[in-house]
Amino acid sequence: MTCKECQTVLEAYFDSELTPDAITPVAAHIAVCDRCAESYRRLEVEQDFYLRHASAPAVSQAFWSEVFEKGRPHGRLAWLRARLIRAREAITDVRLGPLPIAALLILSIGITAGVMSFLNSRKHQPVLTARLTEPTPETTPVSETPKRELPVENKSQVPQTTRSRPIDPVSIAKRNRQRPDELVRDAERKYLAAISLLTRDAERRRSSLDPEELARFDQALAAVDRTIAGTRVAVRAHPADPVAVQYMLSAYARKVDVLRRMVSD
Amino acid sequence: MEPSGLADQPERHAGALMEVGNDLISRARRGDEEAFRLIFERYTLPVTRFIFYMVNEGSLAEELAQETFVRAYRSLGSLRDETRLSTWLFGIARNVARESLRESRRDARRVEFMHVVSVRDTGPTPAREFLDKEFNDVVRRALGTLDEDKRLVFILKVYEQRSYDEISGITGFSIPKIRNDLHRARASMRALLSSYLGADDDV
Numbered sequence: 218m219t220c221k222e223c224q225t226v227l228e229a230y231f232d233s234e235l236t237p238d239a240i241t242p243v244a245a246h247i248a249v250c251d252r253c254a255e256s257y258r259r260l261e262v263e264q265d266f267y268l269r270h271a272s273a274p275a276v277s278q279a280f281w282s283e284v285f286e287k288g289r290p291h292g293r294l295a296w297l298r299a300r301l302i303r304a305r306e307a308i309t310d311v312r313l314g315p316l317p318i319a320a321l322l323i324l325s326i327g328i329t330a331g332v333m334s335f336l337n338s339r340k341h342q343p344v345l346t347a348r349l350t351e352p353t354p355e356t357t358p359v360s361e362t363p364k365r366e367l368p369v370e371n372k373s374q375v376p377q378t379t380r381s382r383p384i385d386p387v388s389i390a391k392r393n394r395q396r397p398d399e400l401v402r403d404a405e406r407k408y409l410a411a412i413s414l415l416t417r418d419a420e421r422r423r424s425s426l427d428p429e430e431l432a433r434f435d436q437a438l439a440a441v442d443r444t445i446a447g448t449r450v451a452v453r454a455h456p457a458d459p460v461a462v463q464y465m466l467s468a469y470a471r472k473v474d475v476l477r478r479m480v481s482d
Numbered sequence: 483m484e485p486s487g488l489a490d491q492p493e494r495h496a497g498a499l500m501e502v503g504n505d506l507i508s509r510a511r512r513g514d515e516e517a518f519r520l521i522f523e524r525y526t527l528p529v530t531r532f533i534f535y536m537v538n539e540g541s542l543a544e545e546l547a548q549e550t551f552v553r554a555y556r557s558l559g560s561l562r563d564e565t566r567l568s569t570w571l572f573g574i575a576r577n578v579a580r581e582s583l584r585e586s587r588r589d590a591r592r593v594e595f596m597h598v599v600s601v602r603d604t605g606p607t608p609a610r611e612f613l614d615k616e617f618n619d620v621v622r623r624a625l626g627t628l629d630e631d632k633r634l635v636f637i638l639k640v641y642e643q644r645s646y647d648e649i650s651g652i653t654g655f656s657i658p659k660i661r662n663d664l665h666r667a668r669a670s671m672r673a674l675l676s677s678y679l680g681a682d683d684d685v
Contacts, residue, residue, distance in 0.1 A: 228665055232639065234646050263672060266679055267640050272618040273531035274540035276547070280526065284548050285515045288555040 218246040223253045231260045317474050325467045329459050332400060336457075398456040401466075408469035415476035422480055437475050444468040504564075511558050518555055525568065526551075528642060529575050535637045536579035538626045546582055550575045569651040572642070576634060576652055583630065617678060624674040628667055635660050636667035 223246045229235050230243045247254045277283075423431060448465035455461050509517035529550055534543035553574050561570050625633055634653060638644045639660075646657050655663070672679075 228668070229661065232646070232664075259672075260668075262679060263668065263675075264640060266617075266675070267621060267671075270614065270617040270621045271531065271641055272622065273527060273534050274543050276526060276530055276544050280544065280548065281519055281523065281551075284551045284555065287548065288552045 218242045220246075220250060220253055223247070223250070224256065227253065227256055228260065231257060231264075321467055321470045321474070324470055325463045328404065328466055329463050332459055332462065335400065401452065401456065401462050404466055405469065408466070408473065411473050412469070412476065415473060415480060419476050419479040426479070434475060434479050438472065441468055441472045441475060445472065507558075507564055515555075518558070521567070522551060522554065522571070525571055529571065532572065532575055532637055532642065533579050535622070535625055535641070536576075536630075536633060537582055538622060542582065546578050547575070550578045553578070566651065569648050572638070572644075572652045580630065620675065620678055624671050627674065628670060631655070631659075632663045632667040632670070635663045636671070639664055 223243055226235060226239065226243060230240065235243065247257055419434075426434070445465065445468045448461060448468050451461040452458070452465045506517045506521055510521055526547070530543055530547040533546045533550070534540060537543060537546065550571070554571055557574075561567065563570075625636070628636060631653075635649060635655070638649045638652060644652070646660050649655065649660050650657055653660075
C-alpha cells in the first residue's frame, strides 16, 4: 500500500468503517510509515480534544414534565381522537381466544345493525302513523276494503297488500319513542349489572387463584377499564356515532368475558 | 441443586428484556408517559447536546430538545423498526434544529455566553478550569463556522459516535457525501484549532 492509498482511507480506518479485508493493509502500512502513523495519531489527538471539551447546556428540572404538558392533546376534539385511538389499541391488546372474539364481533355487529335500522325506521315513521289513523282492516273484510290513497309522504314504502293480523299500536309507539341513546343506555345498564355480579364472584375467588394468573387478570381488567372509561366519554359526546357505541359495548363485553374466566378458572 | 435464575440463562434473559422493552414500547405508543420516559430519558443529554452544537444557543437548545421529544411522543406510532429507535429520534432532532435555523436565519457564528456544563471532569486547578471553559467555547465557535451539513455529520460522528450507516439513516445523506463532509469538517476544525490542540496538553 502506498501513502496516497493509505491517506485516502485513513479516516475511514480511524472511524472503524473499513471491512476486515481492507483493515489489514492499512494497519500494516501505518506500522512502517512514520508520516501515515503521524496522521493517524493526529486524528486521535483531535478526537480526544473534542470529546474533552464537549459541552451542553444543563437541562432544567422541569424538562420532562414540560415535554408531557406540551405533548398532551389540547382541545376537545383532539383529546377525544386521542382517547379513541388509545381505546382502539387497548382493545386489540386484550388477549382473547378466537371464539370469544368471534362472539363479541357478532354481538357488536348485531347491536350496530340494530341501532342503524332503528335510525332508518324513524325516517318512515309518518307511514306507520298514517296507517294507524285509518280504519283497521280487521273491522272490514279484505274483499270489501276499498283501495284508498293513504296520506303518506313516500307511497313506494307502503305495502300494497292489506294486513291480515291486528296491529299492536302501543308496542310500536313504545318502540318508536325509544331514542338511540336510550337504547345504548339500556344495553349499558345490562352490561353493568352483569359486571357487578361477576365482580362480586371474582372477588371471592381472588385468594384461590395463582398469583401470576391473578396478576394477568388484573392487568387485563385495568386495560379494559381504561378502554371503557375512554369510550364512555366518546359516546357521551357523540351518542349517535355507531363506531363509538360499538367500541364501548365491545369493551363492556370484554370485561364480562375476563370476569367470567376469572370465576370459572 | 441450586435454582437457576435468569442470569444463568442468557437467552431467556435477553428474551425477557426484549419482552419488557416491547411491552414498554406498546405502552408508550398508547400514551403511557411513564413508559415513554423510561425509554427516552437516557437520550436527554445526547439530544440536547446535539441540538446545542447545531444551533449554538443554550436556552434555545433546551426548548428545541423538548420539541424533539414532544414530536417523538406524538408520533411514536409511526416508528416502524423499534431497533432503530435512536436513529429515528435523532432524525427528529435534526429536523427540529434545521427548522429553527431556517426560521430564525440565525448566524451560527454568533456566540452566546451562558452557563454550560462541561461533560468532562475539569480537574482541581483553577487554571485548568479556566482553560477548559475557554477551550469549550473555542470548539463551539469553530463548529459554528461549519456549514449545516458538515456540522451535522461532524457532531454525529465525533460526539455521538455514530456509524456512517446510522448517520445516513438520520440525515438521508449518502455514504460518499458523509465521508467527504466529515473529511472537510475535520480539516476546517483542524485549521481553526491547531494552536489550541497543542496548548491543551501543556497545562
